[in-house]
Amino acid sequence: MKFIGFALGFWFLGGLFPLLLGRRHSAAAACGVVAHLAASAFALAAAITTLASGKILGWRWDWPAAAGQFHIVLDPLAAWFLFIIALLSAVTAIYGWGYWKSSSSGHPHGAAWCFSNLLAGGMALVVLAGDAVLFLAAWEIMTLASFFLVTHEDDLPQNRRAGWIYLVASHVGAAFLILFFLWRGSHAGSLDFTVWAAQPLSGQTMGGWFLLALIGFGFKAGFIPLHVWLPEAHPAAPSHISALMSGVMVKTGIYGLMRCLGFFNDWPEWWGWVFLGVGLASGILGVLLALAQKDLKRLLAYSTVENIGIVALGMGIGVLGISLNLPALAVAGWAAALLHVLNHAFFKGLLFLGAGSVLHATHTRNLEQLGGLLKRMPWTGACFLTGAVAICGVPPLNGFLSEVLLYSGAISGVGSGQGRAVLAGTLLMAGLALIGGLAVACFAKAFGIAFLGEPRREPAAHAHEAGAAMKTAMGILAVGCAGIALLAPRLWQGLQRVAMPLCPLPAGAGAGATLEAMANLQTLLFYMVSGAAVLIALVLGIGGLRHALLRRRSVSTVVTWDCGYARPTARMQYSASSFVEPITTQFHLLLRTQRHEEPPKGYFPSQAFFVAETPDTSQQKFYQPLFVRLREALGRFRWLQHGNVHLYVLYLALTLLALLLFSLR
Numbered sequence: 001m002k003f004i005g006f007a008l009g010f011w012f013l014g015g016l017f018p019l020l021l022g023r024r025h026s027a028a029a030a031c032g033v034v035a036h037l038a039a040s041a042f043a044l045a046a047a048i049t050t051l052a053s054g055k056i057l058g059w060r061w062d063w064p065a066a067a068g069q070f071h072i073v074l075d076p077l078a079a080w081f082l083f084i085i086a087l088l089s090a091v092t093a094i095y096g097w098g099y100w101k102s103s104s105s106g107h108p109h110g111a112a113w114c115f116s117n118l119l120a121g122g123m124a125l126v127v128l129a130g131d132a133v134l135f136l137a138a139w140e141i142m143t144l145a146s147f148f149l150v151t152h153e154d155d156l157p158q159n160r161r162a163g164w165i166y167l168v169a170s171h172v173g174a175a176f177l178i179l180f181f182l183w184r185g186s187h188a189g190s191l192d193f194t195v196w197a198a199q200p201l202s203g204q205t206m207g208g209w210f211l212l213a214l215i216g217f218g219f220k221a222g223f224i225p226l227h228v229w230l231p232e233a234h235p236a237a238p239s240h241i242s243a244l245m246s247g248v249m250v251k252t253g254i255y256g257l258m259r260c261l262g263f264f265n266d267w268p269e270w271w272g273w274v275f276l277g278v279g280l281a282s283g284i285l286g287v288l289l290a291l292a293q294k295d296l297k298r299l300l301a302y303s304t305v306e307n308i309g310i311v312a313l314g315m316g317i318g319v320l321g322i323s324l325n326l327p328a329l330a331v332a333g334w335a336a337a338l339l340h341v342l343n344h345a346f347f348k349g350l351l352f353l354g355a356g357s358v359l360h361a362t363h364t365r366n367l368e369q370l371g372g373l374l375k376r377m378p379w380t381g382a383c384f385l386t387g388a389v390a391i392c393g394v395p396p397l398n399g400f401l402s403e404v405l406l407y408s409g410a411i412s413g414v415g416s417g418q419g420r421a422v423l424a425g426t427l428l429m430a431g432l433a434l435i436g437g438l439a440v441a442c443f444a445k446a447f448g449i450a451f452l453g454e455p456r457r458e459p460a461a462h463a464h465e466a467g468a469a470m471k472t473a474m475g476i477l478a479v480g481c482a483g484i485a486l487l488a489p490r491l492w493q494g495l496q497r498v499a500m501p502l503c504p505l506p507a508g509a510g511a512g513a514t515l516e517a518m519a520n521l522q523t524l525l526f527y528m529v530s531g532a533a534v535l536i537a538l539v540l541g542i543g544g545l546r547h548a549l550l551r552r553r554s555v556s557t558v559v560t561w562d563c564g565y566a567r568p569t570a571r572m573q574y575s576a577s578s579f580v581e582p583i584t585t586q587f588h589l590l591l592r593t594q595r596h597e598e599p600p601k602g603y604f605p606s607q608a609f610f611v612a613e614t615p616d617t618s619q620q621k622f623y624q625p626l627f628v629r630l631r632e633a634l635g636r637f638r639w640l641q642h643g644n645v646h647l648y649v650l651y652l653a654l655t656l657l658a659l660l661l662f663s664l665r
Contacts, residue, residue: 001059003046004074004128007086008121010039015117018110029097032113036093036120043086043124050079051494058130058194071130071192076497080338081127081255084345088247089120091473092240095353098469099240099360112152116241118145119249126252132181132191139177142252143170146245150237162229162236168627169229173219177256180212184263193259200265210271213260214278221253223312224282225618227305231289234301235365239356240473242297246304247349251341254311258502261319265504269323269420275316276424280431282309285590287438291445292584292591292614294576296355296365299446300348303391306435307344310403311337313428317409320424322503326416329425331517332409334499339491340402343484347390347399350477354384357470358450361463367576369457370450376463381451383474388443390481393436396532398484404528405521406432412517438583445579454570485532488525496522577612584614592617 014035018028050057054076061070074082096116100109122142129135147170151163185191188199201209218226230250234242261267286305293299314337321330357380358373359365374381390397406428413425455461465471484491496518584593593614600608640651 001046001057001072001074003042003049004057004059004072007039007042007046008124010035010042011117011121011124014039015114015121018113018117026101028110028113029100032109032117033093033097035113035117037090039117039120039124040086040090040093043082044090046074047079047083047086050074051076051083051497054497060130069131069192070134071194072125072128072134073130073193074128076494077255077258077501078127080494080498081251081341082124084251084342085120085123085127085248088244088345088349091349091476092116092244092353094476095240095243095356095470095473096238098467098473099238099356101467101469112149112238115145115148116244119149119241119244123249123252127255130193132185132193135193136174136178136181139174139252142249143167143174146233146237146241146249149241149245150233152238152241153236156236159236162232166229166233169219169226173216173226176212176216176219180209180216180260183209183212193263196263200263202265206264207268207270210264213257214274217253217256217260218278219253220250221257222250222282222305222308223278224285224305224309225622227282227286228616228619228623230304231298231301231616234304234352235295235297239297239352239359242300242356243349243352246301246352247345250304250308251345254308254315254337254341257315262501267319267323269320272316272318272320272323272424275312275319276427277316279309279312279314279316280427282306282312283431283435284309284438287435287442288584288587288591289614289616291438291442291580292593292612294367296358296367296370296446296450297352298365299367299442300351300355303351303439303442304344304348306439307340307348307391310406310432310435311340311344313432314338314340314402314406314409317406317413317424317428318502320413320421321409324416324418324421326413326418326421327503328412328517328520329409329416329421330503331499332405332412332521334502335495335518335521336402336405336409338495338498339405339488340399342491343390343398343402343481346477346480346484347387347397350383350387350474350481351391353470353474353477354380354387357466357474358384358463360466360470362459364457364459367446367449370455370460371453371570371573372451372455372460373463374451376460377451377465379471380466380474381447383478384451385447386478386481388447392440392443394440395528396485396535397481398488399481400532401485401488401525401528403432403436404524408521408524441580441583445576449574449576449579453573456570456573482536486529486536488529489522492522492525581612584612 015032017031017035049055056073056075058071058073093116096113100112118141122138122145125138126135126142129138147163147167150166151159153159154163181191184196184201187201188196190196215226219229222230230246234246237245283306286302286307286309290299290302290306293302314333314335316333318330318333318337321327321333355365357377358370361373361377361380362370364370386397390399393399393403410425410428410432413421413428416422455463466474500518584591591614593612595610595612597610598608
């Protein structure tokens with residue numbers, strides 16, 4: 001546990017030094033990066049040791065709080081998420097050093113480095129917490145730190161709006177979590193997670209507790225329709241912070257759900273169907289909304305909703321496999337969910353870092369103003385393409401592995417012959433195939449419109465490549481996307497230690513079938529990795545052969561057949577909207593795309609325009625009216641704010657008296 005203590009110390013205490021340095025940007029950046037890297041190194045060492053050995057470590061300290069203890073536990077599930085937090089924290093710190101070093105925003109970066117360290121430390125403490133009070137305290141640290149990072153450039157109204165939306169959504173979710181923890185703690189007579197796990201609940205009341213946890217953690221994870229903050233906060237935050245929030249922070253919601261499932265016994269079958277329904281809705285609607293976006297970072301934010309949906313699909317068939325006593329289905333679901341959590345951190349982090357490089361070079365996120373960046377930013381373009389291929393689940397990169405495990409689970413469910421398992425497997429295969437196809441179209445648009453063709457506006461024409469630190473960070477994650485695909489059998493031992501406790505099948509035959517399912521998946525991974533290695537070697541071999549054949553030949557560029565246009569312009573290229581228009585038209589009932597146009601009239605039209613916008617229906621039809629009514633209702637209580645300190649002291653005294661009477665009842 002010494003490594004954990006050092007890691008938390010560097011994150012929480014080391015992060016304070018950049019704040020004290022204020023506007024001394026270079027010194028603040030150096031302190032912030034050193035704190036991040038040192039903390040990440042210790043956390044990685046602790047996580048890898050636990051995943052390799054399977055040992056559970058814990059440490060308790062009685063603290064002067066109203067309830068609970070400072071109790072931290074490092075078990076394989078916590079170690080899996082801690083590994084991801086530490087790795088992405090280190091990579092984004094390297095990127096942030098170069099990103100903020102050349103920033104011209106004028107905002108002091110000392111506070112930003114402090115909050116980024118607090119964010120990483122808060123996330124680590126969330127997954128390590130072994131007590132409800134400590135968990136909620138860490139959850140609040142994580143939420144507030146990310147709020148101040150989202151509003152880092154607070155002179156922009158849209159950033160302030162995004163920050164408040166995120167803060168309100170986070171605290172609504174936290175309210176549900178507080179109810180869940182209080183309810184569960186009152187039943188167990190303790191707020192210690194170890195006690196809860198040793199006394200798992202069963203019976204009719206589990207459904208209400210499960211829904212509280214699902215809603216509370218679902219806000220942070222970004223399940224539809226609880227995703228309202230993601231498309232607002234991610235574009236507003238600095239790009240490496242967006243990578244950290246999307247790649248890791250939303251996963252704390254997934255971690256919380258996985259941890260809380262261990263507090264229950266005999267999971268009802270309908271829980272699995274709820275996860276499956278949430279996963280299908282989030283996956284399909286998330287990728288459709290991403291497909292319709294023109295803002296590159298907003299597109300990536302909706303894509304996060306899609307990928308969290310894929311994780312929920314894995315959890316759904318995992319729970320169904322347990323409740324239907326189908327070990328192959330359960331193991332495939334949990335293994336796929338955990339592996340996709342890791343994979344998504346790599347390729348989504350890489351894509352946000354690539355988007356940050358584009359924003360840094362062109363000062364715009366609007367795809368309609370980009371184009372031709374691959375010629376001017378070859379390193380960023382290659383890394384972004386790597387992330388795009390990985391997120392689409394195309395071999396030989398890592399996104400392919402977790403989706404194949406899901407397909408394997410779906411096939412085993414269909415092959416079982418049980419009616420409900422057949423239905424679940426069929427829905428999973430159909431939904432995953434639709435999500436995958438739409439994701440390919442989405443990232444063909446994102447990469448093609450931004451990096452291929454010719455510049456559509458002046459900023460793209462004068463774009464420049466990112467600096468060394470930013471390129472290094474992107475390169476690490478790009479290599480990781482290929483490395484996970486090639487080293488998956490090496491990861492399997494740690495993944496197995498995490499997944500096995502999530503598959504509480506009966507002892508005896510059930511345990512034997514679980515081990516057999518694990519062995520079958522390991523064999524499947526071996527063959528997939530072997531195929532990926534052959535494919536990578538083939539691509540590299542063809543590239544090397546082409547280079548050797550053309551090395552001593554002169555290569556010239558000529559104009560291709562131009563359909564009669566002797567001087568093509570950027571206006572003749574597809575726009576972001578027109579590229580996906582055939583697909584968005586097919587899903588008009590779900591997307592509700594709004595078109596504003598004035599068609600050309602007469603032989604010599606003076607003007608014509610066409611604009612397509614796809615608003616988020618859940619935000620427009622539900623959240624905005626709800627918040628407007630809530631603001632109006634709360635506005636009626638402004639008479640309580642007199643500005644009189646004596647009255648405020650009276651409010652405090654009355655509140656304390658009410659709490660005292662409640663405790664003595």
